[in-house]
Amino acid sequence: xxxxxxxxxxxxxxxxxxxxxxxxxxxxxxxxxxxxxxxxxxxxxxxxxxxxxxxxxxxxxxxxxxxxxxxxxxxxxxxxxxxxxxxxxxxxxxxxxxxxxxxxxxxxxxxxxxxxxxxxxxxxxxxxxxxxxxxxxxxxxxxxxxxxxxxxxxxxxxxxxxxxxxxx
Numbered sequence: 027x028x029x030x031x032x033x034x035x036x037x038x039x040x041x042x043x044x045x046x047x048x049x050x051x052x053x054x055x056x057x058x059x060x061x062x063x064x065x066x067x068x069x070x071x072x073x074x075x076x077x078x079x080x081x082x083x084x085x086x087x088x089x090x091x092x093x094x095x096x097x098x099x100x101x102x103x104x105x106x107x108x109x110x111x112x113x114x115x116x117x118x119x120x121x122x123x124x125x126x127x128x129x130x131x132x133x134x135x136x137x138x139x140x141x142x143x144x145x146x147x148x149x150x151x152x153x154x155x156x157x158x159x160x161x162x163x164x165x166x167x168x169x170x171x172x173x174x175x176x177x178x179x180x181x182x183x184x185x186x187x188x189x190x191x192x193x194x
Contacts (some may be wrong), residue, residue: 029093034041035057038048042089043166049084051071052099060100064173071172074137083171085124100129103136112136119135121185123176131172135186138168139168142190160190 027044030037033056040046040055050059052075061084064072068086074187075084076098097130104110112132115121123130150167151158158164174182 027090029089031092031095031097032052033097034099036090040089044088044090046073046089048077048082048087048089048092048097051089051167052097058099058101061133062129062157064127064130068193069131069173070127071134072127075180076133076137079109079137079140081134081141083100086150097144098133098136100133103132110136112139112185115185115189116182117183119188121178123174127172127174127176131169132170134169134172135182135189138165139186139190142168150172159188162187166179180189 029040029042031040033052038056038138040051042051044057049061049063052061060073061075063085066085068083071083073084074081076082077092077095081131092102104113108116112135116128116132142160145156145158147158148167149166150163162183165186169182
């Protein structure tokens with residue numbers, strides 16, 4: 027099967043088995059190993075990437091479903107010399123410990139911040155329409171699909187809040 031993806035701004039043409047997941051395509055075929063295989067069941071969020079700007083668990087998504095799509099991985103957000111605001115906030119606030127979940131946390135937070143900016147409500151949003159304020163409860167709810175085995179959640183939420191303030 028053939029699939030064409032634009033990953034981090036570069037077009038890739040893949041010849042692959044139709045059962046290949048987006049995560050395995052990124053890691054094994056394109057050598058983008060920032061996205062992690064945590065649970066392989068969509069329950070931990072370590073594999074989170076953005077597809078056309080929306081959060082996706084790459085372990086649950088077949089690459090064949092994304093022909094022509096734009097995929098952003100952690101490698102596409104920044105690099106050590108030029109970190110994104112969110113990456114810099116994770117460093118400043120110690121929003122990581124072992125670092126295994128960090129790429130998925132950052133990718134999910136990137137997508138989540140755009141969802142909030144667009145006014146998409148969450149379960150804890152006080153209103154279904156209008157501006158969404160990224161307070162601690164709102165961030166915790168929106169990030170609930172991303173697990174951290176080291177329990178760095180307070181620092182992760184602080185980093186997201188810091189980056190959200192920078193973007194305003």
